[in-house]
Amino acid sequence: MNHPVYDPRGVVSADERPAARRVGGLDGLRLGILDNTKWNANKLLRQLRDELQAKHKFQSVSYYRKESFSRFADPKLIETIRAENDVVVTAIGD
């Protein structure tokens, strides 16, 4: 007689969400920088910011810090970033 066998993992079910529309040129855009406060994320992001600013004419550059590096960002912070920026760079997942 055959033995039934079982899978303990459960399914992963996620409806695919569309990513944001991509941009063309960067001049005139508002740049947001989200620092998750992990060690050296700030140094990396500041370097990137300086180099990006040297190469492109952003309308504005804004720097945001997460309250806790391990938790998801506060929804209010995410909404603020969304309202104030056209492109965002964030670090660091390590």
Place this chain on the structure above:
Amino acid sequence: MPGRAYHRPMVVAEGTDLIEYYYERGFSDGLPLVPPTPAKVDAMLAALGGEPSRLEARIPPRWGSLTREVLAVNMVMAGCLPRHARIVRAALLALVEPAFNLNGVQATTHMAAPLLIVNGPAAKEAGMNGGCNAFGSGNRANATIGRAIRLVLLNVGGGWPGELDKSTLGHPGKYTYAVCENEQASPFAPYHVEKGFQAGDSTVFVIAAEAPHSVVNHVSNDAEGILDSIVSAMSTYAHNTAVAQGHCAVAIGPEHAATIAKQGWKRNDIKSYLWMYSGNKFRELAFEHRYGKVYNRNLPVWYKRELDARIPIVPSPEHIHLFMIGGEAGRFSAFIPGWGNMTNPVLREIEGKAADQPRCVDGTCLL
């Protein structure tokens, strides 16, 4: 079909070594899994209330769907009995509360593992051990309840070492880490009563925890002496609580508890003393600024950053979660560091009932 376990039927040939089969599928925590049978899964499902496809939670970081059937399968594999089911489920529901940050606990390089401590009649009904060798082996309820939680975190949550679980060292609590308070031998009120529940309520408490650090004291015959030894264990900058704050636990053994109680001290006196007299100097946490000027944003802003300023181990006595655990022979207690302020412990009544008074497990009702 009502009453029958539902799953996409899979079978293997008669004579297959099922223990090896489940090892090869990659579902094991390293120890042999109990091969589930329809009867065992059905019995576990019944203890969970039936409805095999009912979703209890999604477990990070994989966000797998923990249906009742999947939970039942993991529990049978762990070696649980149906009488353990309510506790395992309650613990998992506590772990997925946002305040706990299970996503972070699963992924961290720190060795933190969820520690479950049960209070109330449910502990005895399940056959749990809060006495001699509580954190050790030999008790089926402790062993399999803790193991079932870990199997769910591995299989449903995807928290496999080297893949999504980046813990540098791990610790043995990642096999199983579940105990109950020794309420019968305790001269103090139980933990859940301190937090506003009735003695007859049953609760689960989960905290992301390092391994217990033994505290020996065979000499002191007063509260202060015993607590000074626990203070000594707390006052190192090696464990995560010292550098990342948050919450920690203290387990006081019955002999120590008896001495402390004889002096008339209560829970609040113990927690306050431990908080007051433990700590490090800022120069230690800053490594004397040898590697650059340190501020340490993990510490509350109101801690002074002068080199000789006292840095408390935790921000308040309420961040110390106090339990009476252990056997009645031996003058030992334990300090159990946490992970840091990136997680909050969760205290939850097994069927989800609220406490009678506001609960302040994570200090958020302190102004």
Place this chain on the structure above:
Amino acid sequence: MHDGISLESLGVPTAVIVTTEFVREAKVQRAALGMNALVPVVIAHPLSSLTDEEIHARAAKALPDVVAAWQGKLGEG
């Protein structure tokens, strides 16, 4: 990835920088959260123990990928 996915789903192109040690987790997270199209910018691990000079080098290397992520030109490594 979680914050990056939140911002992307709100319409903001986001370059998410991770180290090589984190790529697997990033892919699992984006699958679980339903945004397999979000390609992270990957730099060498570690970051936490680097000198300022080494961090500068990481930033310089990541820069073209950050721009490519915004412009939809970043391929999976």
